[in-house]
Amino acid sequence: MRRLISKYGIIWLISLLFLLPLLSGCSGGQAQRAPGAIDKWVFATDHEFSVRPDGLPELLKLYGFEFDEVRIMDLGVTYGALRDGQVAAAMGFATDGRIAAFDLVNLEDDKNFFPVYNPAPVVRKEILDRYPELEEILGRIGPLLDTETMINLNAQVDVENKDPKEVARQWLLEQGLIKEEAPAPTKGKIVVGSKEFTEQLILGAITIQVLADAGFEAVDSTGLAGSEVVRKALTSGEIDVYWEYTGTAWLVHLGHDEPLTDSEECYNRVKEEDLARYNLVWLTYAPFDNTYTIMMRKADAEALGIKTISDLARVINEGRK
Amino acid sequence: MFVTCGGAAAVYFVENPGSAMAARVLTYNHLAVLTAQHVGMVVISSLLAATTALPLGILISRPRLRLLGTILENIVNIGQTIPSIAVIALSFTVLGLGFNTALFALWLYSLLPILRNTYAGIMSVPPGVREAAVGMGMRPWRILFKVELPLAFPIIMAGIRTAVVVNVGTATLATFIGAGGFGHLIVTGIMVRRLQLLLSGCILSALLAMLCDHLLGMVEEKVKASI
Numbered sequence: 001m002r003r004l005i006s007k008y009g010i011i012w013l014i015s016l017l018f019l020l021p022l023l024s025g026c027s028g029g030q031a032q033r034a035p036g037a038i039d040k041w042v043f044a045t046d047h048e049f050s051v052r053p054d055g056l057p058e059l060l061k062l063y064g065f066e067f068d069e070v071r072i073m074d075l076g077v078t079y080g081a082l083r084d085g086q087v088a089a090a091m092g093f094a095t096d097g098r099i100a101a102f103d104l105v106n107l108e109d110d111k112n113f114f115p116v117y118n119p120a121p122v123v124r125k126e127i128l129d130r131y132p133e134l135e136e137i138l139g140r141i142g143p144l145l146d147t148e149t150m151i152n153l154n155a156q157v158d159v160e161n162k163d164p165k166e167v168a169r170q171w172l173l174e175q176g177l178i179k180e181e182a183p184a185p186t187k188g189k190i191v192v193g194s195k196e197f198t199e200q201l202i203l204g205a206i207t208i209q210v211l212a213d214a215g216f217e218a219v220d221s222t223g224l225a226g227s228e229v230v231r232k233a234l235t236s237g238e239i240d241v242y243w244e245y246t247g248t249a250w251l252v253h254l255g256h257d258e259p260l261t262d263s264e265e266c267y268n269r270v271k272e273e274d275l276a277r278y279n280l281v282w283l284t285y286a287p288f289d290n291t292y293t294i295m296m297r298k299a300d301a302e303a304l305g306i307k308t309i310s311d312l313a314r315v316i317n318e319g320r321k
Numbered sequence: 322m323f324v325t326c327g328g329a330a331a332v333y334f335v336e337n338p339g340s341a342m343a344a345r346v347l348t349y350n351h352l353a354v355l356t357a358q359h360v361g362m363v364v365i366s367s368l369l370a371a372t373t374a375l376p377l378g379i380l381i382s383r384p385r386l387r388l389l390g391t392i393l394e395n396i397v398n399i400g401q402t403i404p405s406i407a408v409i410a411l412s413f414t415v416l417g418l419g420f421n422t423a424l425f426a427l428w429l430y431s432l433l434p435i436l437r438n439t440y441a442g443i444m445s446v447p448p449g450v451r452e453a454a455v456g457m458g459m460r461p462w463r464i465l466f467k468v469e470l471p472l473a474f475p476i477i478m479a480g481i482r483t484a485v486v487v488n489v490g491t492a493t494l495a496t497f498i499g500a501g502g503f504g505h506l507i508v509t510g511i512m513v514r515r516l517q518l519l520l521s522g523c524i525l526s527a528l529l530a531m532l533c534d535h536l537l538g539m540v541e542e543k544v545k546a547s548i
Contacts, residue, residue, distance in 0.1 A: 029411040045511075046512075047496070047505065047508045047509040047512045048509070048513055050346075050509070051342045051345050051509055051513060052342065053341065053342065053504050057345055071418065071419075071499040071510075072496065072505055073496070073497060073498055073499035074497040074498070074501060075420060075496065077413070077418070077497070077499070081417075081418050081499070084417065086417055086418050086419075087418075109379060123547055124407070212488075213392075226511060226512055227512070228511055228512065228513075228514045229511075252514055253514075257341055257342075291528070306477075
């Protein structure tokens, strides 16, 4: 009898060990459903968007609707969650390469809710004073980057799994901004930072290679986690330059509560205030606008006839009645 | 006391959010939801881990399975070197978003200390004591429950306490995969640079960790007194 118990005990225990993950796996699986058959409007967002004044709360107020559930997760996860049908709609960034790759669509912001987020290289004043040529060297990159170019560069990394450095190099060579071989460094050291997502890594790589081409010793400190960390690194002098978005600086770093919706105005006001308060210089900004976007699966959006955020609001509100 | 402190901290942060952005997150309702999520994750995963790891630890300490025990202990030791965020991320790639995934990851991560301490605790029982029990004519099951487990109890409890406290901390990472918890406050606080958010998340999870440790300490004392 004792033997029986201990024998079956082992089997029982081992099966329990394997059963538990299976049990939790069943409920976490992917939803399979027909396009447009959405019975619960779950929205995926990252932490920042869920609380920003130009984020979700005000968006819902302006368009006049509510999601059934808002799930807060890491930024990179929202696209995949949407593709797998775990959520019905998600926030993302308008220039992300995964939007095309995952068969998602950006819903048009027909009430012009989202403010502008044009990126520009931000340099510490002391560095620029030491190397005034930086203004020209880094300033000529921005104007060449329009939205289409940036989606294309992002897609090469996110979809084709290319290395951001290689993508940056190819683009710079095409544009004739760098030579095949970088010269040996003759000038001083410049530390380049970036945030951790693809676009920032590409912008960081572009900056590093342009600097190296101009004879600087460019130190790679890209891939820092989040706006706040990179900004701290810049103001404390750990890095010398990184690409920041005008809207982010205005709202997060300079602490304003009212977002701005005009590119030129936002850039000028941020430039002025950042120089006065933090001794940081904003160089020429890029025309592409990496603003937030609301995305749906293409199949769902087409089945429900949703093209704009207003359409989405109408469909959700009608479903409630 | 910890509950009072936590309540006071919660009230303080809700009443003094410091900014409009923080105020949006710091409401009583939302804090209650986050607390429920966090406590839920920790309690359920720890209970599951204890119910799995304890029997398993006892199992591998049986003389006939000693070899298996050594192997398993080594696997467990290697497993513990994987960072907790990687465990959560890996579970996410397999199981998808949400509470259940976080539960699974936390369960997996807290199995290890409990298993290891159960095994070590039972192995630390002096052979002489075990032989004496055999000499008294005790059956293996009786030896296990009357001799080995009581003697190993403090070590096993230490493992459970470690696991639970670590779990409270690890559960703050679950917010990355949409499972909520106090990590939501911390990550949002970092993202939008609002100290109140960051602090509220840190303080609440620290207090929760202390509370759990304290409660388990009380349980330990009670059980010790009864055996």
